[in-house]
Amino acid sequence: MDRRNFLRAAILAGAAFTVKRSGAMTVLSQNMNAAPAASGAGRFDMVAVMGGEPAAMFRKAITEMGGMGLYVKKGQKVCIKPNIGWDKAPDMAANTNPLLVAEIVRQCLAAGASEVTVFDHTCDDWRKCYANSGIEDAAKKAGAKVVPADQESYYRSVTIPKGKVLKTTKIHEAILNADVWINVPILKNHGGAKMSISMKNLMGIVWDRGFFHKNDLQQCIADISSLDRRPALNVVDAYRMMKTNGPRGRSEADVVSSKALFLSHDMVAVDTAATNFFNQVREMPLSDVGHLARAEALGIGTMKLDKLKIRRVKI
Amino acid sequence: MLRKIRIVVSAVLLTLITLFFLDFAEVLSIDWHILEHLQLVPAVLALNGIIIVALVVLTLLFGRIYCSSLCPLGVYQDVVSRLRKWTMKRKNQKRYKFLPPLNWLRYGFLVVMVGAFVAGLHVLVGLLDPYSAFGRMTVHLLKPLYQAGNNLLFSIFTSFGNHTFYKVGIYLLSVSSLIVALVTLATVSILAWRNGRIYCNTVCPVGTTLGLLSRFSLYQIRFDSSACTLCGSCSRNCKSSCIDFKYMTVDSSRCVTCFNCIDSCKESGLKYRLPRKGERWVQRAGEAPAVSARKKKAAEAAVSPMATPTMATVQSAATPTNEPPARRRFLIAMGVTGVAVARLSAEITLKLGAKKDVKRTRPIMPPGAGNFDRFTELCTSCHLCVAKCPAQVIKPSFLDYGIGGMMQPMMNFDHQFCNYDCTICSEVCPTHALAPLTKEEKHHNQMGVVQLYLENCIVYTDETSCGACSEHCPTQAVHMVPYKDSLTIPEIDQAICVGCGGCEYVCPAKPWKAIFVEGLTAHQTIELEFEEVEEHVVDDFGF
Numbered sequence: 058m059d060r061r062n063f064l065r066a067a068i069l070a071g072a073a074f075t076v077k078r079s080g081a082m083t084v085l086s087q088n089m090n091a092a093p094a095a096s097g098a099g100r101f102d103m104v105a106v107m108g109g110e111p112a113a114m115f116r117k118a119i120t121e122m123g124g125m126g127l128y129v130k131k132g133q134k135v136c137i138k139p140n141i142g143w144d145k146a147p148d149m150a151a152n153t154n155p156l157l158v159a160e161i162v163r164q165c166l167a168a169g170a171s172e173v174t175v176f177d178h179t180c181d182d183w184r185k186c187y188a189n190s191g192i193e194d195a196a197k198k199a200g201a202k203v204v205p206a207d208q209e210s211y212y213r214s215v216t217i218p219k220g221k222v223l224k225t226t227k228i229h230e231a232i233l234n235a236d237v238w239i240n241v242p243i244l245k246n247h248g249g250a251k252m253s254i255s256m257k258n259l260m261g262i263v264w265d266r267g268f269f270h271k272n273d274l275q276q277c278i279a280d281i282s283s284l285d286r287r288p289a290l291n292v293v294d295a296y297r298m299m300k301t302n303g304p305r306g307r308s309e310a311d312v313v314s315s316k317a318l319f320l321s322h323d324m325v326a327v328d329t330a331a332t333n334f335f336n337q338v339r340e341m342p343l344s345d346v347g348h349l350a351r352a353e354a355l356g357i358g359t360m361k362l363d364k365l366k367i368r369r370v371k372i
Numbered sequence: 373m374l375r376k377i378r379i380v381v382s383a384v385l386l387t388l389i390t391l392f393f394l395d396f397a398e399v400l401s402i403d404w405h406i407l408e409h410l411q412l413v414p415a416v417l418a419l420n421g422i423i424i425v426a427l428v429v430l431t432l433l434f435g436r437i438y439c440s441s442l443c444p445l446g447v448y449q450d451v452v453s454r455l456r457k458w459t460m461k462r463k464n465q466k467r468y469k470f471l472p473p474l475n476w477l478r479y480g481f482l483v484v485m486v487g488a489f490v491a492g493l494h495v496l497v498g499l500l501d502p503y504s505a506f507g508r509m510t511v512h513l514l515k516p517l518y519q520a521g522n523n524l525l526f527s528i529f530t531s532f533g534n535h536t537f538y539k540v541g542i543y544l545l546s547v548s549s550l551i552v553a554l555v556t557l558a559t560v561s562i563l564a565w566r567n568g569r570i571y572c573n574t575v576c577p578v579g580t581t582l583g584l585l586s587r588f589s590l591y592q593i594r595f596d597s598s599a600c601t602l603c604g605s606c607s608r609n610c611k612s613s614c615i616d617f618k619y620m621t622v623d624s625s626r627c628v629t630c631f632n633c634i635d636s637c638k639e640s641g642l643k644y645r646l647p648r649k650g651e652r653w654v655q656r657a658g659e660a661p662a663v664s665a666r667k668k669k670a671a672e673a674a675v676s677p678m679a680t681p682t683m684a685t686v687q688s689a690a691t692p693t694n695e696p697p698a699r700r701r702f703l704i705a706m707g708v709t710g711v712a713v714a715r716l717s718a719e720i721t722l723k724l725g726a727k728k729d730v731k732r733t734r735p736i737m738p739p740g741a742g743n744f745d746r747f748t749e750l751c752t753s754c755h756l757c758v759a760k761c762p763a764q765v766i767k768p769s770f771l772d773y774g775i776g777g778m779m780q781p782m783m784n785f786d787h788q789f790c791n792y793d794c795t796i797c798s799e800v801c802p803t804h805a806l807a808p809l810t811k812e813e814k815h816h817n818q819m820g821v822v823q824l825y826l827e828n829c830i831v832y833t834d835e836t837s838c839g840a841c842s843e844h845c846p847t848q849a850v851h852m853v854p855y856k857d858s859l860t861i862p863e864i865d866q867a868i869c870v871g872c873g874g875c876e877y878v879c880p881a882k883p884w885k886a887i888f889v890e891g892l893t894a895h896q897t898i899e900l901e902f903e904e905v906e907e908h909v910v911d912d913f914g915f
């Protein structure tokens with residue numbers, strides 16, 4: 058019985074509301090509801106697009122992959138998790154591109170999603186981040202619900218069975234309540250983790266980020282990525298990337314216009330590819346980005362890109 | 373009519389002023405801070421000439437309109453009296469009577485306030501300023517309720533899938549300021565419940581100052597001796613207890629132009645008007661106008677045994693210089709010791725701070741404070757900045773600035789840090805204790821300086837990656853440099869630190885943080901240099 062059928066039955070029983078909000082239910086459904094793409098539902102393992110505007114690159118990539126319908130089914134609740142960590146304008150490349158977020162929202166709704174929520178556990182004041190990143194406005198206009206993430210009560214405890222250091226953590230209910238979620242990081246250099254791409258973006262779904270920094274950051278990033286409820290899709294925004302002083306950035310000098318986008322269900326693969334891409338601008342050995350190898354060791358994905366079916370498109 | 377206008381205007385202003393304090397969601401634009409700038413003590417401290425002149429002229433023309441409508445604490449007292457009126461039985465309602473002015477107290481408090489300011493006991497200035505007293509009551513007592521109400525609405529709406537509301541953190545900001553707010557509330561409320569505006573005419577130095585002017589105001593409530601029947605209704609309705617109907621005089625230094633008397637008089641015996649020809653401009657109690665024998669009789673019948681007319685003589689303006697010199701010296705001495713103690717305690721903590729302990733030894737003054745002397749002299753602890761900081765990082769101090777600076781605001785990075793682009797506190801501060809900063813100025817304003825104790829840092833102790841501090845640093849005053857293997861470890865450049873506390877707030881090291889911000893006695897201006905923008909052409913995938 059999948060979650061939807063279960064819910065339907067529950068609604069019939071007149072208890073939909075309580076069930077939806079019960080933590081026990083979520084833990085149950087978490088395993089029943091392994092994201093469809095975890096098995097690699099797309100036509101390719103990864104699609105990489107270069108040379109277009111954010112929305113156009115995404116449209117191209119998702120079409121190549123086989124369409125949004127592969128990931129989002131009619132009536133499903135979708136959660137989109139961009140990086141909205143900083144009170145910065147889009148051209149500073151600290152947050153995911155709002156145009157990309159809006160396009161993904163539209164595509165999800167077009168594929169029949171019943172609801173699309175967008176959130177991030179920000180570092181700066183969340184209201185300023187949401188507003189000044191342009192994401193709140195763009196996502197709302199595209200039809201999404203933008204929800205806050207600044208209070209602990211929005212989060213619920215989840216166990217991470219595969220985690221080595223991080224064994225249990227609190228995750229935002231928007232992720233837990235969704236049927237599918239899509240991870241939309243921006244490609245950035247990072248002072249502590251070296252790179253901030255799709256796995257590092259998962260730090261924005263947890264409440265206690267301090268635990269990560271305190272207890273071997275690289276391992277914790279790999280651990281959180283081993284979560285059962287993994288993103289169906291990772292869309293790496295490299296329309297602009299932050300080459301230095303990440304993840305916050307100081308000035309325009311940290312930003313490179315790189316006009317690329319990578320799409321994959323495999324977080325390790327897409328982060329490896331994105332790091333290689335980053336290497337063209339600034340040296341960043343894969344081995345320095347500790348969470349890549351550790352995530353591979355946990356069986357989350359692969360760093361061996363040559364074993365993968367990758368579609369590269371320039372537009 | 374006048375009374376109705378007064379009630380509407382006062383209600384609107386009180387609501388707006390209170391809402392501006394409470395409103396954390398920026399429903400009211402920040403520009404509404406002008407309402408706070410209109411307050412007398414802040415305007416005087418900020419040396420805002422236009423507002424001071426406007427208020428003086430207003431009072432000289434029309435009396436204490438300020439007290440009846442502009443002062444939130446004054447209007448609050450009217451709300452309390454109104455509550456009493458609604459809850460008491462009808463026969464108890466008309467309950468005021470003429471009382472002689474308590475001049476030695478009135479002028480005493482004014483002297484205390486001026487003396488405290490001169491002597492550096494700023495806490496007393498803040499305690500006596502009505503606007504600041506009201507501000508603290510709102511911030512410490514009402515705002516938590518407002519936030520809790522919001523959170524309740526949030527739960528209700530969110531459970532129906534509506535995301536209009538969001539939850540806010542409610543923090544206990546400061547026990548001492550909470551107690552002060554509670555005591556103020558109790559004092560003002562009890563006095564208002566029992567005696568109307570007695571606080572305004574006995575304690576409040578602003579009321580006393582304006583009273584010195586309103587004695588001479590052009591428009592005053594004046595009797596019309598031909599119409600008055602000496603029924604005494606006006607006196608019973610005067611919440612300032614300033615109408616001596618038997619002598620048909622109104623002590624205009626205490627009258628807060630509420631117009632209750634005019635409305636209560638069935639005979640139109642009182643008018644708000646200019647002096648007539650041959651009439652005294654300044655009304656003098658005890659100097660009866662020509663009264664017919666019939667009226668005199670009625671008056672005697674109505675005399676309450678308490679109010680002896682002879683006591684009601686308005687004394688000549690007792691200015692501070694009339695105080696006995698010994699008392700003044702005492703006040704000044706008291707103030708000076710206060711300062712000395714404060715300075716001394718600051719110095720002692722400074723010396724202790726030389727030890728390698730991760731505790732701030734000097735409080736961090738909020739953006740725009742400039743330097744310690746300037747800031748503590750001007751701030752009246754109204755806590756508007758505390759209320760308006762979107763990050764809730766400003767909190768009232770206890771003895772951090774010394775006794776004289778008690779309750780004045782300081783930065784606290786327990787729950788958040790100061791937003792790099794935000795300038796709100798400096799914009800709203802009505803006394804200019806926090807001088808307005810532009811975003812550009814704020815980016816270069818150093819309110820504190822980062823300190824790094826590597827022996828506490830996780831990269832050093834655990835040899836694992838961290839970098840949370842540098843992640844949050846807007847200027848990269850803390851940045852990561854290569855360490856063992858592929859690890860990076862923080863390094864600081866104090867010259868470009870703005871003191872925002874991002875690093876301190878986020879550093880996960882326990883039990884002591886490895887990085888924190890130390891306060892400064894004077895804010896500094898920093899130079900920021902940025903790298904050149906390089907052109908990068910990326911035309912391949914690289915994998």
Ligand code: SF4
Nearest residue numbers: 751753754755757801
């Ligand atoms: S610094 Fe804050 S508390 Fe002091 S006067 Fe200004 S706004 Fe009021």
Ligand code: SF4
Nearest residue numbers: 761790791794796797
């Ligand atoms: S500038 Fe900083 S301290 Fe002042 S209101 Fe803004 S965030 Fe708060």
Ligand code: SF4
Nearest residue numbers: 845869870872873875
């Ligand atoms: S206080 Fe910390 S985060 Fe803020 S500027 Fe200074 S070093 Fe950077």
Ligand code: SF4
Nearest residue numbers: 829830838839841879
């Ligand atoms: S946040 Fe604290 S523990 Fe982490 S790198 Fe910075 S100083 Fe070290």
